[in-house]
Amino acid sequence: MIKQFLQTAHEAVSRLTEHHLWVKTALWDFYTHIPPFHSTVPVLSFQYPIAKILLIAVIFMAILIISLFSLFKNKLKKQKIISTYETETKLAKKVHDEIANELYNILSYASTKELNKPAYKEKLLSDLDFIYNKSRNLSREINNIDTGSGYKKQLKLMLNEYQSPEVNIIIKDIDSINWIKVCESKKITAYRALQELMTNMRKHSSASIVVIQFRHKNSRISISYSDNGKGLTDNPNTTKNGLLNVENRMVSINGKVIFEPKPGKGLSLTLSYPS
Numbered sequence: 479m480i481k482q483f484l485q486t487a488h489e490a491v492s493r494l495t496e497h498h499l500w501v502k503t504a505l506w507d508f509y510t511h512i513p514p515f516h517s518t519v520p521v522l523s524f525q526y527p528i529a530k531i532l533l534i535a536v537i538f539m540a541i542l543i544i545s546l547f548s549l550f551k552n553k554l555k556k557q558k559i560i561s562t563y564e565t566e567t568k569l570a571k572k573v574h575d576e577i578a579n580e581l582y583n584i585l586s587y588a589s590t591k592e593l594n595k596p597a598y599k600e601k602l603l604s605d606l607d608f609i610y611n612k613s614r615n616l617s618r619e620i621n622n623i624d625t626g627s628g629y630k631k632q633l634k635l636m637l638n639e640y641q642s643p644e645v646n647i648i649i650k651d652i653d654s655i656n657w658i659k660v661c662e663s664k665k666i667t668a669y670r671a672l673q674e675l676m677t678n679m680r681k682h683s684s685a686s687i688v689v690i691q692f693r694h695k696n697s698r699i700s701i702s703y704s705d706n707g708k709g710l711t712d713n714p715n716t717t718k719n720g721l722l723n724v725e726n727r728m729v730s731i732n733g734k735v736i737f738e739p740k741p742g743k744g745l746s747l748t749l750s751y752p753s
Contacts, residue, residue: 581609584605584606584609587602588602626658629657629665633652646687646688648689648690650690650691651692655693655699664731664751667727670727671728679745685705685707685708688705689703698752702747704745705745709740709744709746734751
């Protein structure tokens with residue numbers, strides 16, 4: 479791209495130089511054929527200061543563009559490294575907090591109980607099944623998101639993973655959005671934001687009902703989330719800090735998180751962003 483730019487600039491300067499030369503030659507012929515000036519016209523030295531200045535400016539611009547391109551490329555590379563490191567750190571913490579600790583508890587339980595007794599054996603199997611489900615959910619977080627025709631199905635599957643005998647997940651109007659027309663980055667951001675909300679719900683809210691409703695109106699997508707859990711605490715900033723990742727994700731796609739305080743009635747908010 480830069481090579482083509484320089485070549486085009488060189489051709490433009492060459493044309494300007496030729497045009498400048500033609501104009502000076504024409505003026506020379508004109509003046510030398512006018513009798514009063516026939517003997518007084520000085521010898522013209524064909525120099526092209528404008529063309530030279532233009533050429534220097536073009537070279538300077540090319541160097542500037544190359545430098546800015548290199549800086550931008552290095553910045554993107556640095557951001558990617560930082561993002562990768564943060565993701566790996568987050569995953570490592572999840573494995574430690576959610577898997578390793580549970581496994582330690584199960585091993586301790588197995589070493590202190592008589593597992594030939596049906597009650598103890600049943601609890602052990604139940605705990606192992608719980609660990610298996612946690613590992614599967616963690617695996618889904620790491621895996622790539624299908625942003626094509628399978629996006630809606632994967633999104634519903636992810637949300638329903640949080641369904642349990644204690645928690646009922648209700649998904650409304652997900653078909654009202656033509657997901658094929660939504661750009662890839664926005665689909666990924668919405669998916670991860672909802673995943674953050676659901677994880678936060680499972681860890682902190684003690685909710686038994688979660689309702690997620692999708693809407694598409696006036697070129698904006700709105701995803702309403704509500705549950706009947708603990709809701710905002712006495713210190714709203716503490717709860718919002720836990721949802722900071724969700725807010726940052728929305729900002730990255732020119733969206734926003736609209737909190738709808740309902741004291742004593744759980745958490746209610748809307749994710750809104752351009753479609």
